[in-house]
Amino acid sequence: MTAELVRSPAPASGSGDRSRIVVAGKGGVGKTTLAALLARTLARRGQTVLAVDADAQMNLAWALGMPPFEATAIVPLSDNADYVEEKTGARPGSGWGMLLRLNPEAEDAVERFSVRAPDNVRLLVMGSLHQAASGCLCPENTLLAGAMAAIALRPGELILMDTQAGIEHFGRALARGFGQALVVTDPSFNGVSVALRTARLAADLGIPMVHLVVNRVRGPIDIERVEDYLNRADAGTRPAFASRHLLPEDERVRAAEPAVDGLLDGTVSPFGAAVADLADSLARIAGRVR
Ligand SMILES: Nc1ncnc2c1ncn2[C@@H]1O[C@H](COP(=O)(O)OP(=O)(O)O)[C@@H](O)[C@H]1O
Ligand SMILES: [Mg+2]
Incomplete structure (x- = not known):
């Protein structure tokens, strides 16, 4: 049951839960397409998936294949912050996580503020997240961290968060909760x-x-090129990747836009087949370490 996504709060310190997966990388490399297809694929395999759109562009709903009239009607959580402020007189900055935990009416925030996408994927749209020049955690970011911390997961439940680019503006509190x-x-x-x-x-x-x-790998030359770029990185600072995956350039991805529906059948889409393998490996890791 999707409702099971919302229960007792996660440990305040964050546990690096392997069922919480964040998708990051340069703009335009395919994060949203991948996040949406992973979400739908995992949901079809029996996982309860909460997709979180942390990109101000808010295009995950379209990628997930929600009908346009529903996608455009989504009210992002950042707009609900104003509603909370109105009701409580307090700006839901650092207090938001607490509010979700303590206020019984707010406990079902994810259930109330999320929408249902195809294949029973739940979608929570965060809205605009800002970073002040000072690098402070702004209320919207704290809101996201608080909302994420308030969600506890059971086996078979996964969070997939799509981001704008990097994770630098999220801060430690949020990132710590993500295990992959x-x-x-x-x-x-x-x-x-x-x-x-x-x-x-x-x-x-x-x-x-x-x-x-x-x-968007087109052949062996692309793989060699990436290897070369990776090797050029200073050995001392080169990150140790837990695993590496290759997803092919696939004309069907563009043909399927904006939604990933046309890619769900791995027998017709090489990209879909590769993403299905990645989904399996993520689900295995999430299941094993829980
Ligand atoms: N494997 C692929 N093959 C062909 N086109 C792709 C592939 N992956 C992504 N695209 C296309 O690249 C563009 C950017 O993808 P998107 O998922 O929006 O990137 P991001 O979320 O990282 O900005 C889209 O037009 C998408 O259809
Ligand atoms: Mg995107």
Whole structure:
């Protein structure tokens, strides 16, 4: 049951739960496509999936295949912060996590603020997350951290969070709760550079398993090129990836836009088949370490 996603709070320190997976990497490398297809694939295999859209563009709903009229009607959680402030007189900054925990009416926040996407995937849209120049944790970010911390998962339940680019603006409190990071890149030098930086940061923030996903691979030359870029990174600072995955360039991805429905049958889509393998491996890790 999806409702089971919301229960007692997770440990305040965050446990690096392997069932919490964050997707990061340079813009345009395929994070949203991957997050949506993983969510749908895992849901079809019996997992209860909460997809979290932490990108201000808010395009995960479309990728998940929600009908346009439903996707455009979604009210992001950041807008609900104003509602909470109105009701309680308090800006739900650092107090939001507490509020979710202590206020019985707010306990079902995910259930109330999330929407149902195809294959019973639950979608929580965070809205705009800002970072002040000072690097402070702004209320919206704390809101996200609080909301994530308030969600506890049982076996067979997974959180998949799609991000704008990196994870630097999330802060320690949020990142610590995530047990796996998928760092996505295309076979470009810039993509790999951002991936390396992101992976280092993810490790520094305490995410125990960081996987490298190379998307849009057209052939052996792309693989060699990525190897070369990775090897150029200073050996001392090169992150240790828990695993590496290759996802092929696939004309069907674009043809399927904006949704991933056309890719769910791995027999017709090479990208879909590769993502299904990745889904299996993530589910295995989540199941094993729980
Ligand atoms: N394996 C692939 N083959 C072909 N096109 C892809 C592939 N992966 C992603 N794309 C295309 O790349 C573009 C960017 O993908 P998107 O998932 O929005 O990236 P991000 O979320 O990282 O910004 C989209 O047009 C998408 O259809
Ligand atoms: Mg995206």
